[in-house]
Amino acid sequence: MLIDLTGRTAIVTGGSEGLGKAIAARFARSGANVVVLARRENVLDETVRDIRRDAVGRVVGHACDVTDSGRVDEVFAAIAAEFGAVDILVNNAGSSNRSPFEELTRASMIADMDLKLFAAVDLAQKVVPGMKERRWGRIINVVSANGKAPKAASAPTTLSRAAGITLTKVMSQELAPWNILVNALCVGVIKSGQWERRHRRDAPDMPFEKYLEPHARPVPLGRFGEPEEFANVACFLASDAASYVTGTAINVDGGLCPVT
Numbered sequence: 001m002l003i004d005l006t007g008r009t010a011i012v013t014g015g016s017e018g019l020g021k022a023i024a025a026r027f028a029r030s031g032a033n034v035v036v037l038a039r040r041e042n043v044l045d046e047t048v049r050d051i052r053r054d055a056v057g058r059v060v061g062h063a064c065d066v067t068d069s070g071r072v073d074e075v076f077a078a079i080a081a082e083f084g085a086v087d088i089l090v091n092n093a094g095s096s097n098r099s100p101f102e103e104l105t106r107a108s109m110i111a112d113m114d115l116k117l118f119a120a121v122d123l124a125q126k127v128v129p130g131m132k133e134r135r136w137g138r139i140i141n142v143v144s145a146n147g148k149a150p151k152a153a154s155a156p157t158t159l160s161r162a163a164g165i166t167l168t169k170v171m172s173q174e175l176a177p178w179n180i181l182v183n184a185l186c187v188g189v190i191k192s193g194q195w196e197r198r199h200r201r202d203a204p205d206m207p208f209e210k211y212l213e214p215h216a217r218p219v220p221l222g223r224f225g226e227p228e229e230f231a232n233v234a235c236f237l238a239s240d241a242a243s244y245v246t247g248t249a250i251n252v253d254g255g256l257c258p259v260t
Helices: 018-029 041-053 069-083 104-135 157-178 192-202 208-216 227-237
Strands: 009-013 034-036 059-063 088-091 137-144 180-187 250-251
Touching: 009 018, 009 104, 009 137, 018 088, 018 192, 034 041, 034 069, 041 059, 059 069, 059 180, 059 250, 069 088, 069 104, 088 104, 104 157, 104 180, 104 192, 137 157, 137 227, 157 180, 157 250, 180 227, 192 208, 227 250
Parallel strands: 009 034, 009 088, 034 059, 088 137, 137 180, 180 250
Antiparallel strands: none
């Protein structure tokens, strides 16, 4: 399916690597103007250069910690000055913090919610008024399939991901009258920066694909997903082709999650 996002402006948070980078690149190839937000400026600059090579739309990057409300305000002022309205928001910034239940701390849970839930609310509240005026908008919350089927020692990340799924449903119900569609994409085992960091930590001398093999065995499709496969679903949801899809939490996980 040919997706055309020409004339749309999209923000992708956590966009300097992995899934965020793949989504930003897919949007840009489909004609959208793309604003990439990430914390590490040096990595972000390299990512923007990479995406621009095949981009049809304009691509810019802003170093931004999405939990820093003051910095977020500055970035949104710059986006408004350069592009005007924002049509598509992808809340992808996140991490995978896990610990046994008895080792959970209030601080770790608050920090996780701040990054994955409260920041998503803050960003969405900034773009929704303009979307309402134009009666068109797309908000995609990147969460985890573990938010539907959590495992032992998976908190706090599964707590915030489950909250993100609920937030998606709440927003979709409230914003539907303005043709603002809100969906969640649930990550399974997909090649990402997090898996690359695990590889460097656990088995740096082992080839990356070899390291992934035991983690891929439970997946019905028998392999890890590619970031581009995930980005293709995001691009569909961001387009007019998904005009009757809202309030969903779609598993992009090769059939791994037992909960649909």
